[in-house]
Each structure stands twice: as C-alpha cells, then as structure tokens.
Amino acid sequence: MAHKATLTIDGKTVELPVVEGTEGELALDITQLRAQTGLITFDPGYGNTGSCKSAITFIDGEKGILRYRGIPIEQFDRPKPDFLETAMLVIFGQLPNKADLERFRGLSGANSYLDENMRHHFEGFPVSAPPMAQLSAMINALSCFHPEVFKLANDSSFESAAAGIISKIRTIAAYSYRRSKGLPLMYPNSNLRYCANFLHMMFSMPYKDHVVEPEIEDALNLIFTLHADHEQNCSTSTVRMVGSSKANLFASVASGVCALWGPLHGGANLAVIDMLEEIHRGNMKPERCLELAKDKTSGFKLMGFGHRVYKNYDPRAKILKKTCDRVFAKMGVHDPLLEIAMKLEQLALKDPYFIEKKLYPNVDFYSGIIMKAIGIPANMFPVMFSIGRLPGWIAQWKEQHDEQSTKIARPRQVYTGEKIRDYVPMGKRK
Numbered sequence: 278m279a280h281k282a283t284l285t286i287d288g289k290t291v292e293l294p295v296v297e298g299t300e301g302e303l304a305l306d307i308t309q310l311r312a313q314t315g316l317i318t319f320d321p322g323y324g325n326t327g328s329c330k331s332a333i334t335f336i337d338g339e340k341g342i343l344r345y346r347g348i349p350i351e352q353f354d355r356p357k358p359d360f361l362e363t364a365m366l367v368i369f370g371q372l373p374n375k376a377d378l379e380r381f382r383g384l385s386g387a388n389s390y391l392d393e394n395m396r397h398h399f400e401g402f403p404v405s406a407p408p409m410a411q412l413s414a415m416i417n418a419l420s421c422f423h424p425e426v427f428k429l430a431n432d433s434s435f436e437s438a439a440a441g442i443i444s445k446i447r448t449i450a451a452y453s454y455r456r457s458k459g460l461p462l463m464y465p466n467s468n469l470r471y472c473a474n475f476l477h478m479m480f481s482m483p484y485k486d487h488v489v490e491p492e493i494e495d496a497l498n499l500i501f502t503l504h505a506d507h508e509q510n511c512s513t514s515t516v517r518m519v520g521s522s523k524a525n526l527f528a529s530v531a532s533g534v535c536a537l538w539g540p541l542h543g544g545a546n547l548a549v550i551d552m553l554e555e556i557h558r559g560n561m562k563p564e565r566c567l568e569l570a571k572d573k574t575s576g577f578k579l580m581g582f583g584h585r586v587y588k589n590y591d592p593r594a595k596i597l598k599k600t601c602d603r604v605f606a607k608m609g610v611h612d613p614l615l616e617i618a619m620k621l622e623q624l625a626l627k628d629p630y631f632i633e634k635k636l637y638p639n640v641d642f643y644s645g646i647i648m649k650a651i652g653i654p655a656n657m658f659p660v661m662f663s664i665g666r667l668p669g670w671i672a673q674w675k676e677q678h679d680e681q682s683t684k685i686a687r688p689r690q691v692y693t694g695e696k697i698r699d700y701v702p703m704g705k706r707k
Contacts, residue, residue, distance in 0.1 A: 364443055386465075447478065493604065512543070549645040604647055
C-alpha cells in the first residue's frame with residue numbers, strides 16, 4: 278500500500294514523500310521541506326527525526342526486539358559467545374566463515390600492541406586522569422602512528438584498520454587502568470582470545486599470569502556482544518556527525534567515546550553501583566528502596582530499571598540475567614552490594630507497580646554487577662561500554678562512507694536571540 282502525506286501551511290499544500298523501512302517503519306521525507314515552504318522542523322533531542330537509512334541494527338522497543346543485521350539478539354547467547362564474530366557481522370553485514378574469522382582474529386592479535394612511543398603519552402596524564410579522557414585522547418593519537426587510516430584505499434586496508442582499533446582499544450584501556458594503580462604495564466598475549474587477552478593485560482603481573490575462568494571470559498564476551506550496536510543513540514549519531522565531514526575512522530570513533538562519557542549515556546551502569554553503595558551505606562532495606570522509588574516526592578531513583586527505548590523487557594537484560602547467575606555461582610560471590618542488587622531484582626520482578634509500568638531490570642543493571650564481580654573498577658565501566666560499542670561505531674562509519682550521496686551533517690536552528698541592534702562603544706555602555 279502506497280502512503281502519502283500532505284502539509285498545508287498558509288494555504289499552500291505540498292506533498293511529502295513517505296519512506297518505508299524493511300520492517301514497515303514509516304518516515305516523512307522532509308529533505309525538500311525548506312526549499313518548498315521555507316520551513317524547517319523543530320525537534321530537540323531528535324526524538325522524531327531519522328538522520329539516516331541504516332541496514333545494521335533493528336530495534337522495536339514496544340516488543341522488546343533487537344537484531345543485528347536481521348539476527349535476533351537472543352541467538353548470540355551461545356555456550357561460547359564470540360565478540361569478534363559479532364563484530365564482523367555488524368561491520369561487514371554477514372556472519373564470517375571460518376577462514377574469514379581466523380584472518381580477522383589474526384589481524385586483531387597482530388595489531389594488539391601499541392607503538393612504544395605511545396607509552397610516553399600515558400606518562401603525560403595525571404595518575405588520577407579519568408579513563409574515558411585517556412581512551413578518547415589515545416584513540417585520536419593512534420592516527421599519528423598509523424597514517425594509513427587517513428586513506429583507506431580498499432576493503433583490505435579497511436579491515437586491517439577495523440581489526441587494529443578493535444584490538445588496540447583493549448590495550449589502551451588496560452594501560453590506563455594499570456597506570457592509575459601504579460602497576461607495571463602488561464603486554465598483550467596474542468595466544469589468548471579477545472576477552473582473555475584483555476583480562477590478562479588488566480590483572481596479570483610479570484611474575485604471575487592471571488588465570489581467566491571460562492565462565493568469566495564467556496560473560497565478558499557476551500557483555501561486549503550485547504553492546505555491539507544499538508541504532509542511532511547519542512554516541513553513534515556523534516560518530517556519524519563527525520564522520521560526515523570525512524573525518525578519519527579513528528577521529529570519528531574518538532568522538533563517540535566523548536559522547537559515551539556523559540553520565541546520561543555511558544554512565545548508566547556506573548550509576549547502578551553508586552546507587553547500591555548509597556543503599557549499603559544507609560543500611561536501607563531493598564523493600565524500603567522500592568517504596569521510595571514508587572513515591573515521586575522521595576527524590577530516590579531506582580537506577581538500572583526501565584529503558585528509554587524498550588517499553589518491554591530489554592532483551593539484552595534477559596540474556597545477561599542468566600549469565601549473571603552463572604558467574605555468581607562460579608565465583609561464589611559474597612559482596613553486600615551484589616546481594617542488595619539480587620534482592621532488588623527479585624522484589625521488582627514481582628511488584629505490581631513495576632510490572633504495570635514495565636520497569637524491568639535493564640542491561641546496565643546486570644552488566645554493572647557482573648563487571649563488579651569480575652573485578653572491573655566502577656570508573657572503568659564506561660570504557661568497557663566503549664569497547665563493546667566499537668564495532669557498531671565502525672560499522673556506522675563504514676556505512677556512511679560507502680554511501681556516495683552522504684552530505685555533511687548541518688542541523689538548522691530556530692533563532693531566539695536579539696533582533697538587529699548597534700554596537701555600543703565602551704564609554705557609552707551602562
């Protein structure tokens with residue numbers, strides 16, 4: 278069925294084309310609106326604006342659906358989740374065959390080292406420097422050591438750059454953590470799989486390798502996999518905004534890190550831990566927390582429940598809940614914060630108020646408490662989010678650059694300032 282839309286303004290009627298996505302989503306095409314009417318649309322936060330067409334990720338928040346390249350997110354919950362396989366799917370559009378995956382894995386291993394001169398950059402940061410500030414700065418600095426990124430001439434060079442930054446982001450993250458603790462830097466071990474290698478760089482010592490339990494490695498692979506892309510969120514849109522100027526891949530990704538740094542975006546799982554610590558310090562009972570959360574005058578907010586997009590159960594949270602149970606069972610965790618979290622979850626899932634308003638635990642709730650159990654410090658949570666989201670940023674950058682008709686992003690505004698007035702010399706100003 279063909280869809281049509283018309284707009285009438287001051288007696289003039291124009292027809293607006295309707296764009297339809299593969300899942301039946303409809304959008305008004307307003308690309309000619311200003312030329313035809315002199316009007317622009319006003320949409321703070323872009324909540325009703327489609328900034329691009331994309332074939333990467335599909336979300337239906339009402340039904341709790343998330344798919345990467347058409348594959349439901351639930352199908353990535355396998356006995357041995359593989360983040361690099363997911364990254365290749367998201368970036369290149371197809372699941373890799375065995376040879377392709379091994380090649381990409383080889384590129385990742387070969388590119389895990391940082392140029393030794395980059396170590397001096399870390400020394401220039403204060404020991405207390407925020408990990409996200411270091412991550413963004415060091416990703417940007419990578420282009421100085423890899424000038425080939427300025428001109429990715431073919432698919433092979435792009436694949437090498439993508440594998441390189443996916444690999445090096447772990448090394449940068451681990452180095453920033455080690456330096457903040459005064460620990461010697463650990464070189465990557467390319468014999469280890471992606472997540473095991475990262476945990477090695479985080480927690481090994483020169484005289485003792487960190488032994489990674491399979492359940493922990495699989496949990497981290499799954500956390501990264503479930504964060505690989507999430508449509509046009511703030512950081513992804515930032516990568517596209519910067520990339521629209523033809524900025525290189527590393528610079529565009531670094532801008533995504535900066536956007537993700539904001540507490541309203543990448544800090545959500547950190548907020549969960551902060552809330553649990555506040556509850557623990559105040560000796561609050563989980564039952565009392567739920568009462569306060571339902572009281573709009575209390576000022577208390579239950580973090581990690583509900584989601585701006587999902588009006589149903591976050592499908593990623595369902596998967597992580599099972600992983601959370603496996604990790605805790607394996608580690609025999611006895612942490613008061615984690616015990617509070619589990620009690621809050623149990624109570625909320627049975628509470629009529631939370632059920633009616635569909636305030637289910639979200640992915641940030643479970644990812645935060647899993648990472649705490651693994652030993653990842655809270656200030657590294659947004660960094661972990663960045664590592665997981667990197668394939669999506671790369672895929673969005675590639676999709677945008679492969680589209681020949683892409684224009685530089687240049688939003689309009691509605692000016693509300695002073696009307697024309699004269700400059701007043703200093704001596705005449707009041």
